[in-house]
Amino acid sequence: MGNYIGQSVKRVEDKRFITGKGKYTDDLVLPAMTYAYIVRSPYAHAKINGVDISKAAAMDGVVKVYTGKDIADSGVGGVPCGWQVNFKNGETMKEPPHPILVANKVRHLGDGVAVVIAESIEIAKDAAELVEVDYDVLDSVAKVTDALKEGAPLVHEDVPGNVAFDWELGDKGATDAAMAGAHHVTTLDLVNQRVIPNAIEPRSAIGDFDGSKGKYTLYTSTQNPHLIRLLLSAFVLGLPEHKVHVVSYDVGGGFGSKIFHYIEEALVIWCSQRLGRPVKWTAERSESFMTDCHGRDHVTKAEMGFDSEGNVVGLRVKTLANLGAYLSTFAPAVPTYLYGTLLQGLYTTPAIHVDVTGVFSHTTAVDAYRGAGRPEATFLLERLMDTASRELNMDPTELRLKNFIPPFDGVEQEGYQTQVALQYDSGNYHGVLQKALDMIDYESLKKEQAEARSQGRLMGIGFSTYIEACGIAPSAVVGALGARAGLFESAQVRVQPTGKVSVYSGSHSHGQGHETTFAQVVADKFGIPLEDVEIVHGDSESVAFGMGTYGSRSLAVGGSAIVKSIEKVLEKGAKIAAHLLESTPEDLEYGEGKWTVKGTDKSIGFGDVSLTAYVPHNYPEGLEPGLDFSSFYDPANFTYPFGAHICVVEIDKETGKVEIKRFVACDDVGNVINPMIVDGQIHGGIAQGIGQALFEGAMYDEYGQLINGSYMDYTMPRADDLPMFEVDRQVTPCPHNPLGVKGAGEAGTIASTPAVVNAVMDALSPYGVKDLTMPLSPEKVWLAMQGEQ
Amino acid sequence: MNVPINVTVNGKSYSEEVSPRLLLVQFLRENLRLTGTHVGCDTSNCGACTILIDGKATKSCTLLAVQADGTEVKTIEGMSPDGNGTLHPLQEGFAEKHGLQCGFCTPGMIMAASDLLSHNSDPSESEIRHALEGNFCRCTGYHNIVKSIQYAAEKMKKEVSHG
Numbered sequence: 001m002g003n004y005i006g007q008s009v010k011r012v013e014d015k016r017f018i019t020g021k022g023k024y025t026d027d028l029v030l031p032a033m034t035y036a037y038i039v040r041s042p043y044a045h046a047k048i049n050g051v052d053i054s055k056a057a058a059m060d061g062v063v064k065v066y067t068g069k070d071i072a073d074s075g076v077g078g079v080p081c082g083w084q085v086n087f088k089n090g091e092t093m094k095e096p097p098h099p100i101l102v103a104n105k106v107r108h109l110g111d112g113v114a115v116v117i118a119e120s121i122e123i124a125k126d127a128a129e130l131v132e133v134d135y136d137v138l139d140s141v142a143k144v145t146d147a148l149k150e151g152a153p154l155v156h157e158d159v160p161g162n163v164a165f166d167w168e169l170g171d172k173g174a175t176d177a178a179m180a181g182a183h184h185v186t187t188l189d190l191v192n193q194r195v196i197p198n199a200i201e202p203r204s205a206i207g208d209f210d211g212s213k214g215k216y217t218l219y220t221s222t223q224n225p226h227l228i229r230l231l232l233s234a235f236v237l238g239l240p241e242h243k244v245h246v247v248s249y250d251v252g253g254g255f256g257s258k259i260f261h262y263i264e265e266a267l268v269i270w271c272s273q274r275l276g277r278p279v280k281w282t283a284e285r286s287e288s289f290m291t292d293c294h295g296r297d298h299v300t301k302a303e304m305g306f307d308s309e310g311n312v313v314g315l316r317v318k319t320l321a322n323l324g325a326y327l328s329t330f331a332p333a334v335p336t337y338l339y340g341t342l343l344q345g346l347y348t349t350p351a352i353h354v355d356v357t358g359v360f361s362h363t364t365a366v367d368a369y370r371g372a373g374r375p376e377a378t379f380l381l382e383r384l385m386d387t388a389s390r391e392l393n394m395d396p397t398e399l400r401l402k403n404f405i406p407p408f409d410g411v412e413q414e415g416y417q418t419q420v421a422l423q424y425d426s427g428n429y430h431g432v433l434q435k436a437l438d439m440i441d442y443e444s445l446k447k448e449q450a451e452a453r454s455q456g457r458l459m460g461i462g463f464s465t466y467i468e469a470c471g472i473a474p475s476a477v478v479g480a481l482g483a484r485a486g487l488f489e490s491a492q493v494r495v496q497p498t499g500k501v502s503v504y505s506g507s508h509s510h511g512q513g514h515e516t517t518f519a520q521v522v523a524d525k526f527g528i529p530l531e532d533v534e535i536v537h538g539d540s541e542s543v544a545f546g547m548g549t550y551g552s553r554s555l556a557v558g559g560s561a562i563v564k565s566i567e568k569v570l571e572k573g574a575k576i577a578a579h580l581l582e583s584t585p586e587d588l589e590y591g592e593g594k595w596t597v598k599g600t601d602k603s604i605g606f607g608d609v610s611l612t613a614y615v616p617h618n619y620p621e622g623l624e625p626g627l628d629f630s631s632f633y634d635p636a637n638f639t640y641p642f643g644a645h646i647c648v649v650e651i652d653k654e655t656g657k658v659e660i661k662r663f664v665a666c667d668d669v670g671n672v673i674n675p676m677i678v679d680g681q682i683h684g685g686i687a688q689g690i691g692q693a694l695f696e697g698a699m700y701d702e703y704g705q706l707i708n709g710s711y712m713d714y715t716m717p718r719a720d721d722l723p724m725f726e727v728d729r730q731v732t733p734c735p736h737n738p739l740g741v742k743g744a745g746e747a748g749t750i751a752s753t754p755a756v757v758n759a760v761m762d763a764l765s766p767y768g769v770k771d772l773t774m775p776l777s778p779e780k781v782w783l784a785m786q787g788e789q
Numbered sequence: 790m791n792v793p794i795n796v797t798v799n800g801k802s803y804s805e806e807v808s809p810r811l812l813l814v815q816f817l818r819e820n821l822r823l824t825g826t827h828v829g830c831d832t833s834n835c836g837a838c839t840i841l842i843d844g845k846a847t848k849s850c851t852l853l854a855v856q857a858d859g860t861e862v863k864t865i866e867g868m869s870p871d872g873n874g875t876l877h878p879l880q881e882g883f884a885e886k887h888g889l890q891c892g893f894c895t896p897g898m899i900m901a902a903s904d905l906l907s908h909n910s911d912p913s914e915s916e917i918r919h920a921l922e923g924n925f926c927r928c929t930g931y932h933n934i935v936k937s938i939q940y941a942a943e944k945m946k947k948e949v950s951h952g
Contacts (some may be wrong), residue, residue, distance in 0.1 A: 010884055018880040018893025020825015020865035026891065122810065171793050194885035199895040200829045200837055200927050252827070252893025285830035511891030511928045680887045680933060688932030711834030712923070719921035719931040724914070748930075 002524030008676035009530065014513045016250075023249040025204035030278040033206070034063050036268060037124035038281065039114040039131045040290065041106035044362040044704020045140035045153060048104055048133060051114055055130040061123035064275060065131065067114045067333055070104035070108045072195035076100060076270065079261050080235045081327040084482040085165045085336050085358065093165045096156040098326035098365075100236075100263045100270065103270035105725045106135070107155055107325035108335035109706055110290025114261060116280065117148040117271055117279055134404045140362035141230030142700035144322040147361045154704030155360035164323055164358040165332060166641040169420050175353035178314030186388035191773045192376045194297035194322065194698040195691070197369050198716060199510075201252020202283035203292060207268030207673050211276055217245045220265050223254045223508050224548020226486070229540050231261045231329075233618075235268060248538040255456065255688070256368040257292045258510065260329035264291075287594060289709035294698055295369020297322035298335065298376050304349075304384040310394055312347050312403050317354040324365035331367045332358060337481050338373030338469070338551075344418035345381040346429040346467050346642060347403040352419040362704045368550060371746040372689055374468040375753060382754035386761065387770065391748045396758075397461050399439060404429040404465075415637070425742075426732050428668070433465055435730055436644040436666040453766070458651035459661075460763025463644070469735075470743030471556035471639035483602065488634035489557040490545045493522070493565035495573075495627040497614035501526065501692050503565075505537045506546020507558030512745060514554060514678045518562060520673050521739065525566045526606055527593035544630060553744030555733065563738040564631035572627060573609045579620040580604050582613060639734045639742035643667035645686070647755040651763045656782025658694055658760055661724050666749065668730040670742035678744045682727050685748020691717045691755035692749075697775045715775070794858040798823070799867025807854045816854035817864060825865035825896045829925065836924030838883045839897035840864050846904035865896035868903070875891070878941040878948070879903055888937030890928035897924050902938045910946055912938070 016022050053065040078099040086093050102111045114131050118124035141147040147155070147162040155162055179185060180585040206219040222228050225246040233241035251258060259552050264281050271279045283291065298319050299301050317596055321335035338356040389396035410426035445461060452459035472478065475486035492504040503522055507514055519533040526533075536542050549558070574585040577595035581588070581602055588595045596603035612619065613627040648662040665682055672678050695715040699708045708714045733740030753774070760776050761769060769784045791806040797881050798821060807816060815821045817840070826849060828836035834850040840849045841863040867928065868877040879899045882888065889895040905912060905920040912920065918931065926934060 011887065013892075014884040017796070017889055017895050018865075018876070018883050018899065019869070020823065022825070024827070026828070027818075029819070029822075071854060122808075155852050198925075198927055199891070199893075200835060201827070201891070202829065250892065252829075253891040255927065258830050285832065300916075456827055513890070610834075632877050680890060682930045683930035683932045684890065711830045714834050716925060716927070716935060717930075718925065719934065720915070720918040722918075723933055724935070725930065725932050736865050763802070 004530055005524045005673050008673070009516055009520055009674055011516045013171060013513065013520060025203055025206060025219050025249070026335055026478040028206060028219055029069040030206065030208055033278040033280055033438040034117045034119065034275065035121040035124050036111045036115050036271065036279050036281040037121065039128050039133065040112040040115065041113055042110060043106060043135055043137050044109050044142065045138040046106050046135040047138060048102065048106065048113065049137060050134045051731055053114060053626065054753045055100050056116055059127045059130065059424040060121065060729060061119040062127045063119065065114060065116050068099060068101035070098050070306050071270065072103045076237060077133045079263055081331065082329045082484050083333040084112045084484065085167055085332040088166050088168055091758040093332060093674055094159045095327055096159060100266050101281060102725040106457060106505055109704055110364065115267060115271065117275065135172040140704040142361055142363050142704045144297065144320045144359045147359050148320065155362055159360060160362045163441065164327060164360055167356045168354065170411045171419065172353045174351040175287060175314050175316050177316065178351040179303060179305045179316055182313050183308040184306045184392060185303050186384055186391055187303045188383055188387060190300045190302055190380060190383060192298040192300065192379055193294045193774050194366065195295050195696045196289055196698050196714060197255045197257035197292055197295060197370060198288070199255055199257055200287045202285060203258065203262065203264065204282040205268045206278055206280040207272035208278040209269065209272040209276065213376045215243045215245065216269055216273070218248065219247045219267060220469045221251045221258055222248045223251065223510060223550055224544040224546065225259045225508065225538055225540050226506060226549050228261055228265060232269065233264060236266045246540040248508060256372055256509045256550060259548065260293055260367055279335060280628065286710055287456035288708060289714065293328045293365050293367035295366065296376060297366050300380060302380045302384055304388060306388060306392065310392055310399055310402055312349045315343060316347050317343060319354065319356045321356055321358050322361050322363065322366055323358050324361060324363045326365045328367035330480065331365060334368050334373045339377050339525070341422050342377035342467065342469060343372050343381065343556055346405060346465050348405055349419065354420070361698060367787040370685065370749045372551065374746065375689070375750045378464065378466040378750050379754045382466065383757065386463060386758040390765065396431060396573065398461070399441065400433060400465055401430060401661060407431065409732065423637065424466055424467065425637055425737050427467070427640065427642055428575065428732050429642060431463065432666045432668050432730050433640060433644040435728065436646050436664055439726060439728055440646050440662065440664045458653060458763040459705065460649045460759040460761070462647045462755045462757065462759025462762055464643045464751045464758065466638055466751045467642040468750050469638040470552035470641055471635050471737070472551040472553050473638055474636060475634050485547070486634070487547055488632050489547050489561045490630065490632045491558060491561035491565050492544060492628070493569055495569055495610045497529065497611050499610040501528070501533045503533065503535050503562060504543040505558050505562060506543055506548065507554040508538050508546070508549040510549070512549065512554060512681070513659035513674065517555060517673045517677055518559060521559060521562060522566060527562065527591060528606055533621070555739065555741045556737050556743050557633060557635055557658040559739050559741065560635070560737045561631050561633035564633055565629045567627035568625055568631065569722040571700065575620050576609045576612050577604050580618065593668050603694050605724030611771060639670065641667065641742040641744065641747050641753055643747060643781040645751040647759040649756070649759040651760065651781060653785070656778040656785060658776055660779060662726065664726045665724055665748065666728050667732060668732050669747060670734040671731060671740035672729065673741065679727050681744045682748040683725050686725055686752040687717050687722055690722065690756055691747040691754030693753045693774055693776060695775050792855050795854055796857045797861045797920060799863055800872070809853065809855055811854045812850055813852040813854045813857050814849040817849060823864050825867050827893055827896060829893065836897045837894050839900040839924060841900055841904060846901045847851040853903060865899060868899065878944040879938070882937040882940035882944070886933050886940050888929065888934045894924060894926045898926065898934055902941065906942055906945060911942060
């Protein structure tokens with residue numbers, strides 16, 4: 001521990017946000033800028049017979065109207081998918097085109113048909129009303145189960161049965177045998193409903209083509225500017241990558257939804273290229289609902305087998321995953337490699353088999369949403385565990401403790417090899433559960449519950465113990481699994497002549513506080529004040545390369561890249577210092593901002609060495625001037641955070657309303673650089689997970705209309721829906737990255753949903769209710785109490 | 790046809806001609822380039838656009854600029870007590886208690902909380918949560934926002950008793 005690492009340093013980025021000086025994409029106004037408004041399909045599925053733009057194009061102030069046909073005629077295809085999951089029989093994944101604007105057929109509500117570009121957004125909107133699209137409305141399917149029915153309307157004519165891929169993992173024979181021989185099998189038919197990420201900043205993009213330089217600038221609210229640059233250049237528009245500048249200054253929340261390459265990013269560049277003027281598009285909230293990628297949407301049959309002692313003997317899972325109308329950037333990976341591989345959970349289950357079918361429907365594309373696959377896996381396992389404990393008449397904590405993988409540190413003891421391809425890095429699962437039980441005083445809580453029940457009150461206690469995979473990922477491993485990108489990270493550490501340090505990180509912060517956490521690492525490693533370090537991100541011209549932020553990877557992968565560059569700086573610095581001290585690098589030690597000759601008081605400071613590197617008058621022979629290093633870090637493994645969450649609820653018998661009385665979380669995310677920031681990540685994650693459990697869920701009607709596509713209709717947790725959270729941690733360092741960190745961005749969301757649902761089911765146990773489909777609205781809970789599930 | 794309005798924003802008076810359909814939030818963001826006030830929805834539900842009109846928290850996306858004629862508007866840019874970079878206790882509270890992550894909802898949260906503290910100097914946790922029910926935050930789970938406002942209330946009480 002140094003001066004900063006491990007301390008709750010206040011965030012350096014806050015000043016601009018609390019004074020209104022944040023720079024979000026929609027805040028930018030460029031000279032001669034035009035405004036784009038997209039004409040979107042009001043139908044889920046329809047053939048386009050024609051688009052008449054004449055009235056719109058003639059309106060005063062309209063610069064241009066383009067249709068899907070214009071884009072197709074320019075030879076531009078669409079946005080690509082970044083992950084390939086082939087069929088079990090080896091057949092290639094079905095990957096229909098995802099056009100920038102649609103020319104012939106719309107496939108989900110909100111599919112873009114035309115774009116109006118005008119001198120103001122008001123004019124663009126007025127003109128959009130005059131664009132006449134002649135549609136033949138076709139039958140559609142929104143639910144995954146409907147999309148798989150015989151004779152269901154096809155989303156893509158060349159994708160039979162609407163199946164994009166099917167996939168399996170684990171030993172089917174061993175699992176079937178284990179289930180057949182089980183003393184008891186707990187079975188649940190689970191729906192992990194579709195949720196909508198709803199970052200509060202709507203997506204926004206500005207395309208700015210400068211013909212005099214042949215240069216394209218895209219300002220966009222993205223989580224990974226360099227990946228967008230790469231996709232725009234290599235796949236979508238065929239732009240020269242060295243002439244493409246992608247800028248993503250402040251981004252108002254992502255939660256996964258801003259990872260992906262969206263059609264609007266390509267559209268504003270394509271339009272700007274033709275008009276020679278900047279083109280800005282900003283989503284209205286209703287567009288966010290219709291076009292930001294959604295999350296989850298699984299229908300699953302899950303069976304867990306136990307022996308007579310309560311040991312888990314097998315797990316069999318069959319999941320139908322709704323992918324929406326098009327394959328978004330990482331969509332195929334989410335219900336497969338980020339889901340099936342996590343079904344070992346924290347348990348020693350000896351036989352596991354998971355079967356997944358990825359299905360198209362006439363809905364918005366589904367992709368990674370905070371947790372991405374791991375919440376679905378955890379929900380399944382933890383619902384099974386609490387349900388089984390009730391069926392086996394065991395305490396849910398006893399059942400878990402009995403089945404936990406024993407502690408291992410990944411150094412003295414090897415990592416844990418699961419039945420589903422992963423090797424866990426380090427873990428102490430008993431530890432986190434025990435600590436959470438102590439935090440909540442479980443023995444007293446049980447008495448309190450018995451007392452409440454005796455008074456006829458519906459109090460419930462729910463558990464969730466989880467593991468997840470972060471720090472995505474070793475490039476060769478994910479490449480073998482179908483990823484079309486490497487998943488390393490890059491960082492440059494530039495020591496300026498005056499000893500101040502600029503760090504250029506390929507990670508991207510959209511609320512995570514990298515500018516503080518990364519600076520804490522750099523300041524401590526160099527032994528310099530935090531104020532002497534500046535973290536630069538989100539600009540493809542400042543930062544050489546990057547893979548961006550998602551999957552709780554920034555510190556584990558991006559931070560490790562920074563550490564590699566720091567080590568290079570210190571190694572070169574030692575050569576310069578040794579020269580100045582008339583010693584050798586081997587005889588020096590570095591600490592508190594200076595190199596000291598071991599066993600002496602002879603030393604030279606970081607600033608003096610930095611200056612010498614740039615004013616190399618008295619300098620080691622043959623050494624290059626300068627003190628500036630870039631590194632790429634490709635992780636050795638995923639990292640595996642884990643933890644235990646406990647939720648206590650009480651249900652109002654009259655209304656069915658669920659009140660969360662307490663929420664306790666003990667998470668182990670490895671070493672912690674900034675406890676305040678980690679706690680904040682956990683809080684926010686818990687809130688989103690509670691949102692899915694109690695409030696949220698996209699609702700499509702039989703016509704494929706998103707009937708709750710606004711904040712008037714889609715319920716998200718508000719301040720008065722939530723309690724204060726009681727969070728604490730255990731620390732089991734990651735053995736394979738230099739900071740020993742695992743990642744904290746998604747843990748809360750992954751863990752909290754099943755804890756809440758389990759608590760509600762526990763509260764409802766006097767009514768014999770085994771399962772209810774999320775969100776657990778007052779109406780649903782009340783009806784269940786009346787025996788009408 | 791444009792309509793003349795006179796409005797005071799953050800202590801400075803403006804006489805402008807605006808389109809009758811211009812929303813107040815657009816007037817602030819586009820005409821005055823005060824981009825600290827954000828737009829997060831189109832249904833007055835998210836609260837990212839919350840400002841003070843004559844001291845009362847108001848959603849500026851639901852008001853026309855012409856309706857603000859003759860009023861005194863305060864935005865996040867006007868929260869500094871001396872107008873010179875000193876932080877308001879609420880701004881300080883959000884930084885001290887990690888009441889923000891992405892920062893997008895933060896100006897609206899601060900303005901809503903400012904209204905609350907102007908008529909309730911010692912709010913309970915439940916009163917704070919109730920006062921924020923018009924404002925979404927998707928990052929923090931509200932836990933630290935509540936603490937930030939408690940911090941500010943405490944600090945403002947001390948300032949009053951010392952003042």
